[in-house]
Amino acid sequence: MLMAAGCRGLSAAPVSEKERQEILREGMLLHKLELASRHATDLQSSIHGITAFDSIVGYLSYPEGSQFKTIFYGAENHFRIYAQVIFDSTCSVKTSLLDISTRAATERETELIVLREDAHKRIKENEGNFFEQYDSVSFNLIPVITAAERKVFVLSAPFHPGDVLFGNDYVLTYSNENKFLSRKKLHSHLISLPMKAVPHDTLEVWTAHPHTEESSAFISSTDICILLLYSQFTNWKKHIVFSSGYVSLFDMEKKTLTLLTRKAFEKIYERQINLLKLEAD
Numbered sequence: 001m002l003m004a005a006g007c008r009g010l011s012a013a014p015v016s017e018k019e020r021q022e023i024l025r026e027g028m029l030l031h032k033l034e035l036a037s038r039h040a041t042d043l044q045s046s047i048h049g050i051t052a053f054d055s056i057v058g059y060l061s062y063p064e065g066s067q068f069k070t071i072f073y074g075a076e077n078h079f080r081i082y083a084q085v086i087f088d089s090t091c092s093v094k095t096s097l098l099d100i101s102t103r104a105a106t107e108r109e110t111e112l113i114v115l116r117e118d119a120h121k122r123i124k125e126n127e128g129n130f131f132e133q134y135d136s137v138s139f140n141l142i143p144v145i146t147a148a149e150r151k152v153f154v155l156s157a158p159f160h161p162g163d164v165l166f167g168n169d170y171v172l173t174y175s176n177e178n179k180f181l182s183r184k185k186l187h188s189h190l191i192s193l194p195m196k197a198v199p200h201d202t203l204e205v206w207t208a209h210p211h212t213e214e215s216s217a218f219i220s221s222t223d224i225c226i227l228l229l230y231s232q233f234t235n236w237k238k239h240i241v242f243s244s245g246y247v248s249l250f251d252m253e254k255k256t257l258t259l260l261t262r263k264a265f266e267k268i269y270e271r272q273i274n275l276l277k278l279e280a281d
Contacts, residue, residue, distance in 0.1 A: 015246070015259045019218070024257045027224025030153060032068055032091050033142050034225055036061040039093045040070030040085035056082050060116050060143055062108070071109055078113050079105040108145070114178050115143040119152035122172065122183070130183065132168050134190065136160065150174040155222055156190060164230045166191040166209050169222045186220050188212045195234045208240035218259055219248035227252060 037059060044059075057075035061068055068087040074080040081104070086097040105113060119141050123131050131139070131154070142153040156168040167187030174180055191209045199205050211217065219241040227239050231252045241248040247265040249258045260268075 015218075015261075020257055020259050023218060023221055024224065026221035027219075027257075028228070028255070029063070029144070030142055030221055030225035031228040032063070032089075033061045033144070034140065034155070034229060035091045036068040036070050036085070036087050037140070037142075038229075039087070039091060039096065040072075043085055043093065043096065043098055044072060044083060055080075058113070058116060058120070060112050060141070062112055062143075062145075071105070073105065073109075073113055078117060079110050081105050081109065111145060111150075111178060112143045115145070115150060115152050115174055116141050118174075118178070118180060119143070119154065119172050122180070123154065130185070131170065132190070134168070137165070137168065137190070150176065150178065153222060155225070163192040163194050164226065164234065166193070166223060166226060169220070171222075186215065186222055188214045195230065197234070197236060199235070204237040205235050206238045206240060207236050208242060211241055211243040213244065215243070217243045217246045219250060219257065224250060224257070228255070 040061065041059065044056075055074045055076065056072045057078070059070060059072045061070040063069075066089050068089075068091055070085045070087070071081050072083040074082060080102065082102055083098065083100045086099065088095045123139060123141075126133075134156070136159050137156045138159060140155045140157050142155065144151050144153065150173065152172045152174070154170040154172070156165050158165055168190040169186045170183060171186060172180065172183045193207055193209065197205045197207050209223075211219075223239075223241055227236075227250055234252075236252055238252060239250050241250075242262070242265075245262055247260045247262055249260070249265075250256070251258075
């Protein structure tokens with residue numbers, strides 16, 4: 001779906017500012033964690049002839065102060081770290097440091113590994129066929145531990161470069177003791193959008209996807225993560241997520257999020273609204 005629109009100011013969203021900030025904060029964090037993991041696996045795969053790497057079964061990233069770390073852990077001993085990549089706040093490869101010294105996992109790393117391995121086991125067992133499987137799509141697992149909660153996010157990633165994928169994503173929640181509590185599907189189905197959308201006249205390119213009643217009324221943190229990961233490869237300027245009552249507008253360049261009611265959005269963009277069919281399916 002595509003919408004081309006000119007730049008106009010948006011009124012304050014009549015929704016919880018705390019909720020808006022939390023969605024944006026979590027989305028930005030997931031983006032940095034996934035970016036660090038992607039760069040770290042590229043670095044690790046470029047190194048050949050290191051026997052210890054044959055024992056690696058998994059990896060994960062986590063924040064530490066102003067840095068981000070990606071660790072690669074063992075198959076026989078999950079709590080044995082065979083390599084780590086340290087990034088600054090930008091998660092840039094240029095300023096990263098690869099350390100291939102073997103060591104034991106820290107307490108924090110141990111808990112993150114426990115969460116990731118539990119989520120991986122549940123996906124593999126797939127009780128009730130909860131996790132949908134696609135031949136051309138793999139799952140990326142992102143464990144997150146904060147003072148308030150413990151989660152593992154599951155994102156769909158294409159095996160080969162192509163369209164931008166939204167949906168077929170999940171979140172598993174855990175107690176402070178790493179006990180599994182619940183699982184939730186964040187989108188009702190997998191959505192694919194072309195990286196290069198067709199512009200409308202000279203107006204900037206907007207894209208969009210719907211959230212159904214089973215999904216959140218607002219954009220998800222995983223949506224923001226995906227948008228930021230692919231922003232440098234697309235010609236999109238803004239992306240809209242619309243539900244039956246609300247519209248979430250994410251600015252790809254400014255990294256800002258605005259939440260509006262459908263009524264407010266349609267009033268502000270009355271002249272352009274016919275360019276986008278806002279119907280959740």
